[in-house]
Amino acid sequence: MLTFDKIFNLLLLVLVPVCIFLFHFRRNRGGSLPFPYLIWGQSSKLKTPPLVGSLIILSDIMFWLAIVLIILALAGPSKAMQKKIFLNRGMDIMFILDISPSMSAKDFGVENRLEGAKQIISQYIDSRENDAIGLVAFGDYAMIEVPPTNDYELLKQKMSELEIKSLGEGTAVGMGLAVGSLHLSSSSASEKIILLLTDGENNSGEIEPETAANLAAQMGVRIYTIGIGSSGVVEAEFRDPETGKVVSGELLSEFNEELLVKIAEQSGGEFFKADSIGSLDLILKIIDSRESVEKRVSLVVHKEYIHRLFITIALFLIGFYFFIRRVVLQEVL
């Protein structure tokens, strides 16, 4: 949207048509040198060649256009954009995602459980604003992929790069929770939640899930646990990140529901089962409705001043005007 800082300066534009009339159309306006020139037997008027006449008119148009642009520049033109800024802190959300080989099971509608989870989490991220979201991945051990941040594009990019078995073959639920809690410890957010997505039993890592959950609860972090996938024998396939070979087969899938319920209850959270991509989507929406922080928003106008564009064009126009009159037409006076 184009706006002007000193809008009263635009009143000068009223003078432009007045000046055009006075300088170009008023009788006896002067500025010409009358001298007698008569061609015997013909009209006494010497007609201006069409090209010359056109160039004169063009140069005059350029001149007055430059005047208009200078007046517009004096009015302080700017491109104004409204930006939304948040006056208060949102909540901190930490996704703790299992990337052990069992997440390659193909019972989740899309490619596999991990890809399905990534897709739904990505949509969830798109629906957030002002919340700092982080990502921890775990297998044999846990690693912070993205700290809680509002840079959602970086978060989604890092999440898309997660590969099955890149952190080993085990399932270190406790380590995942511990790392997630550690990286929420410096947070000053009033509400902090962990969303733990796993399809397996804790079988790796030095820290037990209950211990990590207790630690999180003491820090005021609520844990929502989501058991992914169906129970029983399922088909699985993934590309081993170390060898590059495709590994496929069947696996017995079962997550420890009792443990996940306990972890959630310890911290004031809740346990959910997601046996399909649709149910995971619904679960995240339910959690969303339960966890909300009041948002105080302000609309700020950001201005980008563009007066230099107007002045530059005016300079070019006067430059062309000068060139046409003095060089092309070789105007004397």
Next chain:
Amino acid sequence: MKQTYPGVLWLLLLLIPIIFIGLIGYIKGKKSIQSLAMNSSGRFYRAYGLRYFLYYLTLGGFFIFSIFSLVDYRWGKVVIKEDREGLDIVFALDCSNSMQATDIYPTRFASSKDALFLILKAFEGERFGLTLFKGESETFVPVTEDVILIESLINYLEIDMLRSRGSNIENGLIEAIRAFPEESNRHKIIILISDGGALEGNASRIVREMYDMGISLFILGVGGEGYIPLVIEGKAVKNNHGHPVSVRQEVEYLSRLAEEAEGFYQNMEEPNGVGKLIDNIKSYFLRSSDRGFQLRSPLRYRVFLWPALIFLLSNMVIRRISWRDL
């Protein structure tokens, strides 16, 4: 008085061909008038000369003042209401080869990492991001409150984490600007830690844009002011011609960058250099956020544009004045 776009002043050289065309035009015009009005009095030619002079004076005046208005001069301060709270601080850390110089023990890069720890500690509760730059740049940590991650990452930072070559401060600052969350109500600060050895890019352009975006620039200059040979892993670094490379901190360049951004430059070599930088940041932002306003230098281009308009209109008047009145 600060110039936002000083390079525009080179356009004043265009006046040379204009004056040249004017002189040739005057001579030709005088000859043409002589052949048309052979026995005219001297008064006629004086009127022509005066008119011609006034024409070029007003045209030249328009060009000069328009060009000066394009420079976007700033002076004085105006109060701008600002209701921000807290700081988003992005570190733009130079990891070019010159940062391996050993004029600061153990190396410039290692000392820079120590400075980062001090700054992190001094601003507890604020948010931080970290970008590294060489020829290219990369965000290693997006703006976050997670100081634990940043501190552990700084410990593992190595100078060869970016594969590109060269040293481009402009790219570093652009990446740092991108790291800020858009919808944040916090003050935005970039702390550039560098020896100023910029082999490419135009950092001056980006610091001027930073000022318009409301991003403050604080520069911590690293390295000694005298040249020392660059030695990496016991071997002297040589350029393409086989000559040993010497490096120093480009104090003048870094000071000028800070001045253009109306920021602050601090030489880390000075006693308690990092402490002074921290104090400066605290005093600047504590002062402004206490009062809810900021002082900024406004653009003063209208001071030059009004005379440009007057000269241009005068030029048209000169062309239209009736000859008989002269």
